[in-house]
Amino acid sequence: MDVPVKKLKVATATLAGCFGCHMSFLDIDERLLELIKLVEFDRSPLTDIKHCGPCDIGIIEGGLCNAENVHVLQEFRLNCKTLIAIGACAINGGLPAQRNHLSLPLILEEVYHAQHGLIDGFIPNDPELPLPLDKVYPIHEVVKVDYFIPGCPPSGDAIWKVLTDLLAGREPELGHNLMHYD
C-alpha cells in the first residue's frame, strides 16, 4: 500500500452499542502499528479526546437510544468527510432496538418502578441524564452514512479491509468471507 503524504484523521465513537465493535477494531492486532503510520486519531475512546474536530473518517458504533447519541452523531457528521457505520446496532438498531415494540413509559415503569423486588423505585429524572428516545434508531435514519461494515461485531479483518480500501482510495468491498450480519 502506498503511504499517504499526510496522515488522515480518524475519529470513532460508541453510541447505543456495547463497545464490541471497538474491541473488534483492536483485533486488527499488530496491524494497528501499520495503521498509526497512516492515520492519527481524533475523538475516540482510544484517545479520550471529548470532541471531534475536522476529520477524514468517522466511525460510529451503536444506534441512537438517547438525545446525547444524536448530538454526538451530528458532531461526527459535521466534522467527518466520510462517515462509516460499524456493526449491527449502528446499521439497524441491533439488540437495543429489541425494545422498540414496547412503549418507553412502559419500559421505564417496569425497570425502575414496578419490577418485583424494587422498594420505593422511581424513574431517574436528573437533568444531567440524556433523555431516552421513543425508539432506538439506526444512524442512517438521522444522518447520511457513507459506508457500512455489518456484523455483530464485524471481524478485525473486515474492519481492516474497509479501512485499507478507503486509505488506498478504493471502493470498500468485503466479499463472501468477511460479509456477516451475525
Next chain:
Amino acid sequence: MDNTFTLDGKSIPYSEGQTIIQAAIAAGEYIPHLCFNPEFKPHGSCKLCTVKANGRQTASCTQQPQPGMVVESDTKELNDERRVLLQMLFVEGNHFCPSCEKSGNCQLQATAYELEMMSPHFDQFFPDRPVDATHSEYLLDFNRCILCSLCVRASRDVDGKNVFALSGRGIKSHLIVNAKSGNLVDTDFSGDDKAAHVCPVGVIIKKRVGFAIPIGRRTFDEHPISATPHPIVKGA
C-alpha cells in the same frame, strides 16, 4: 428449433413445461430467489428471481422459456433492483440476525450477502409481532416472516393439513395459524410435517436446537448461496 435459451450468454437446455429458473438450476446456474423452492408449485410473489427475457422483466420462477430466448440475470440493473427488494423485506420485519437461530442457514440473509446488501437503506418499521411459543416442539417467530407462503403450500399440498395461511392485504398481509385460538399448539402441526422444514428464514424454529452448530460454521458461512443452488441447510 432446439430447446435451449441463453442465460447471461450461456446456453441452457430445457424441457417442455420447465420454467426458466428450473432449467437454470438444473444446469447448475444461480438466479436469486426466495419464494421459489424446486419442490413446490411457484408462487411468484417475492420477485427476487426477476430476469429480463427478450428484454422484458419477468419472474423466472413462473416464466417458461422459448427456443432461443435471450435471458439476462446477473446484471447491475437487475441486482440493484433485487437489493432494493431485499432491503424492503428487511425493514418490514424485525431481522436481528445476531440473535436469530437461523443465522448462517437463512436464505434471506445469504441472498443479501450475495447481492452485497450493506445496509437496510430504508427506515425500519419495527413492527410488533408477538412470538407463538405455545407448541412443545416448535416456535413461530413471526418477526422474520417474509410471506413467501412455502409453509402454506407445504402444509396444504404435502401434509394435507392447512396449518398456515396468509391473511390480510398489502402492508397488512401476515401469516396466521388456522386454529380458533390462533396458536400452533391448537393445530395438528407436527415436526414430521413438510411445513416444519421449508421456511427459508427463521420463523418456524425447532425448540432446543438453538446454536448447536455455532455461528460461523453454518451452511452459508461456508459457501455463498450462489454456489449452493439447492441449499441443504444444516440442522434444518
